[in-house]
Structures are given as C-alpha cells and as structure tokens.
Amino acid sequence: MGSSWKSLSKTCRLSLKDSKHDAANAYAEAAKCYKKVDTNEAASCLERAVNIFCEIGRLNMAARYYKEIAEYYESDQKFEQAIAYFEKAAEFFQNEEVTTSANQCNLKVAQYAAQLEQYEKAIKIYEDIARHSLNNNLLKYGVKGHLLTAGMCHLCKADVVSITNALEKYQDLDPTFTGTRECKFLADLASAIDEEDIAKFTDVVKEFDSMTPLDSWKTTMLLRVKEKLKAKELEEDDLT
Template identity: 60%
Template structure:
C-alpha cells in the first residue's frame, strides 16, 4: 500500500510540475490531466480514497482549463466514487459539480442518473427532504428524455419520501398518477393494485375516512378488478376499524393481511402511524367520558 501511495505522489508531483511549465496550445493541461489520472489510479490501488478523490478533482480542473466540460464532469464523478467510501458530503459536492456540467452540455440523461445517485446518498443519510428533491429532478430529466420507466421509478421514490415527511397529498397524487398511466399497459397493469394500496394507506394516514371511501370508489372505477382483491378488502377493513375507532380490530386486520402478503417497512411505518393516531383519539375520548 505504501508503494501505491508513493507512486501516486510521484505522478501527482509530475502533473503539478507539468502545469507550472510551458507548452504550446495547452498541451501541458492534457499531459497533466493524464498524470493526475495515473496518480488517482495508484492511490485507489492503495485504498487512499481521499488522495484519489483529490487527484481526480485536479484532473477535472485541467479539463476545465481546456474547456472540456464532459471530461471535467466525468472526473468529478470519479472523484465522487472515491469520496463515497469515506465522506458522503465530499461525494455529494463532486456529484453536484458533475451534474451542473452535464446539464450545461446537454447530457440530460447522464445528469438524471447522477441526480438519482445524489438522491440515494441523501436517502442513506436519512435526509429525506433532500433525497426527494434530487429524485424529483431525476424524474423530470428522465421524463424529458422519454426514459419513462426510470422516470416512474424515481417518482415512486419521491412518493415514498413525501409520505415519510407526511406530505400525503403529494404522495397520493404520484401513486394515483402512475396507476392511471399503467392500467392500459400490458406489462405494467399488474402493478396497479400495489400503487392503489399505497395511495390508500396515505389516505388513511391523513385521517380522512370519507376521502378514502371516495378514493376507493375511484380506484375501482379505474381498475374494475381491484374490488375483488385482497388489497381492496384490506383497505375497506381498515376504514371500518377507523370508523368504529377500534384499535384492536385495526391491529387484527393488519395482522391478517401481513400473514398472507408480507408488509414491507414503508407500509408498516404508515400503518403504525395510523394506529397511533387511532389510539390517541381513543384515549382522548376516554378522558372526556
């Protein structure tokens, strides 16, 4: 490892010397960029991630002096990959720089990909507001490039984050919109009931059972097969338990559904919120009697 570090330092020193020298038509920046890349590769072999990231940033600077924005953006992406192993914030900083350059040169699908990468880092950092922002940017760019499948994947992540932030109307709008778009697609129509359940759970968390009853009617009009599904019955039974303010019944409905169709963490979180809200309402009424 020490050998790789020494080799990297040697390449880096040669690159900096090249930049201080004179060369015709900016060739020194081309040569320095190549040397910085060699330095970064040596540092990576030794797992000196911070030094590797720094070398890639210096490589990006060389390309910017040559007005080669695509190469500069690619170098920032390489830097971000190195920093990701040691510093989420440094990785984000480099990816944002890369996205800005890709946008400037019209590489929109590439910019979309890296906006998605940024969103994933924020998600890992539990910063759902920022994650939502960058997944939304990615979705818009993918949609503009007519990469609709990936756009919808990003939109679904936006809906997930919106619900986690209790922005239920935003989440509901996305789930319902994707369900409508999917219903007449032979490959996607089988996912519709899942989107409708997700929208329904967000309606439940809003605490407006009348709105959910209206939504259920709308969902069954959208997808006539939905009314006969376990998912539709699940939502119906949840609404009934909420109307009756019966926490025990609510719990039994969730347990029964979970025994047949395993609930994921996202659904479990929303159902727990709804249950706690129902409990609080029950306690409040007990205090009044």
C-alpha cells in the same frame, strides 16, 4: 481555404466537447472517492458533473447522476434533500422518455414524502403512476400496489370520508381493483377506523400480513394510523 477553416472549427468544437465530457467524468470519479468520507462533497462533485452534462446535451447522464445524488442523501437519511434530487432525476428521465426510471424516482419521492407526513404529495404521485400504468402491459400489474400505498396515505390522514372516496375513485379507475385483497384490506381498515375499533384494525392487519407480508414502510404507516386510533380512544375515555 473556407472548407479547411470549417473543418478546423468543427474539430475544435468536438475537442471542447470531449474536454467537457472528460471533466464531467473526472468529477464523477471524485464523487466516488468522497462518498466514503463526505456525502456533501460527493454530492457537490456530482452536481458539477450534472451541470457539464447538461451543457453538452447528455441529459440521460445528468438524470443518472441526479438519482445518484439523491441516493447519497437517502443513505444519510436526509430525506428532504433526497426528495429534491429524486424529483430532478425523475423530471430528466421523463424528458428523455425513460419512463421506468422516472417512475422509480417518483416512487422514492412518494415514499419519503409520506414518511415526512406529506401525504397529499405522496397520494398524487401514487395515483398518477397507477393511472399511467393501466395501459402499459409491463406496468399494469403494479397498479393495485400503487393504489394500496395511496390508500394507506389516505388512512394516515385519519379521514374516513377521504379513504371512502378514494376507494370509489380507484374502483372507477381500475374495475379489476374491486376484487383484490388490497381493495378489501383498505375497506376493512376504513371500517375499523370508522368504528374506532382497535382490535378489529389489528386483526385486519394480521390477516393481510399473513398472506402478503407487509414491508417496513407499510408497517410504519399502519402504526401511525393505529396510534391515532389509540389517542382518540384515550381522549374519549377522558371525556367520560
């Protein structure tokens, strides 16, 4: 009799879990429908799905749907909300030891943080990913790119000391970075900023872009730096 009750109890628990799983999937399907007309409702449905998946221990599914919520807000250019959900997704992926997906989400956080001029936050993410990628055979080839984007965030702060110190740190972190075009690019840009030479800055950017085309994010960051250089030049002209 005791074993029968145990078996029945186990079956009931499994049925309940299956029911919750079905409910979570139903919310996910509803989100697909809402996505076409109302991003907020779609995100709300997915958040309900995430809560259920967390209850039944399906954390990988929860991570995937947090990422999807972030992408909804990303498509609507609601970057602060996107950042919040990419951060949640990254945390869940990291807890599940899905490092590549965690890195992808964290890179999105850094990208949008920089766009919102949260440079220190972006710098920390790029530097952390670069550091953790050094000893990974699959990820180490992306290190110079992460250090380049971190360096460009330093440039946006218009602080020559900051970028100079960062370059020293990056070369200590990865000695191979010293001989790269990315390192030379950052150093030449820092020199142009230090000399307040807009023409030199423009030439350095054009030369690098001719060999390694700059994407829209990098272009935006560099335009910000150039605008600050122009503003400084105008300020000094007004004083003379």
